[in-house]
Amino acid sequence: MLTKSKIILSLIFACIGFMIAIQFQSIQEPKERDTRDMWEIRMQLQAEQEEQQALYQQLDELETTLQLYEDNAEQEQINTLMESVEALQMEAGLTDKTGRGIIITINPVYEESAGPQVYPSVTPELLNRLINELNNYGATDIAIGNERYIGITPIRYVNGETYVNNRALSDIPFDIKVLSNEPKRLLDYMEVSQSKDDFIIENMMFEINxxxxxxxxxxxxNIDLEIVEIDETNEAGEG
Structure with a gap:
């Protein structure tokens, strides 16, 4: 039980004990022969009954106050739990997220040639390599086009097209949005990254802002919990 609840209960029990002690003392103390008439006795009995009724009312008020406190404490726990759920949803990428970051726009590069040119496309290998470098250089959240990239996002080649989250990636140019605690530093890393050179080889270039x-x-x-693995590196005894 919470500390405030214990204090309220202690006050209730103290009041009850005090009243019992007074009544017990009044019974034990010897009294002189009661010479009051019946009217006085009835008036005294009525006064005692009123005092007892007032005590019951105070106890009822204390119990109501205690119940209100317990209800509020329970609601606070619910609110805390909801805040934790919302934080986990944001961390898992299940909600929109706004912050500082960079936008990488991937554009085609056309060579000066009289012959026909093949329109470049982003392969899963190029995309995975780029994502790995972004994560290594401080990315916290990534979206490829209109698809949010999370830990279980599949990137694969299907019928000559690259799919992200089971949806075909649009033709270039398209944007890769990246959140970071240090976006300027991330931009500097990506300007000299291996991925930038790899994209140039495939006739594509970065524009980073x-x-x-x-x-x-x-x-x-949909998140399939059967393929989600539990990270046990933070268990007790492991650093």
Missing amino acids: VEDNLTLPSYDG
Whole structure:
């Protein structure tokens, strides 16, 4: 039981004990022969009954106060639990998220050639390599086009197209939005990254800009808990 609840209960029991002690003392103390008439006795009895009724009313008020406190404490616990759920949803990518970050726009590069050119496309290998570098350089959240990238996001090649979250990735140009606690530092890393060179080889280039108010969409796919693995690295005894 909470400390305030214990204090209220202690006050209730103290009042009860005090009244019992007074009544017990009044019974034990010897009295002189009662010479009052019946009217006086009835008036005294009525006064005692009124006092007893007032005591019951005070006890009822204390019990009501205690119940209100317990209800409020329970609601506070519910609110705390809801806040924890919301924080976990945001951390898992299940809600929109706004913050500072960078936007990487992937554009095609056309060569000066008289012959026909193949329109470049982003392969799963290029995309996975880019995501790994972003994570290594301080990315906290990533969205590829309109798809939120989370820990279980599949990136694969299907019938000649790259799929992210089981949806085909649009043709370039498209944006990759990245949140970071240090977006300027992340931009500097990406300007000299291996991924930038890899995209140039495939006739694509980066255009990177820092944004102070960048919003990423939420992950709207179904999460299969059977494929989710429990991270046990934070258990007791492990650092």
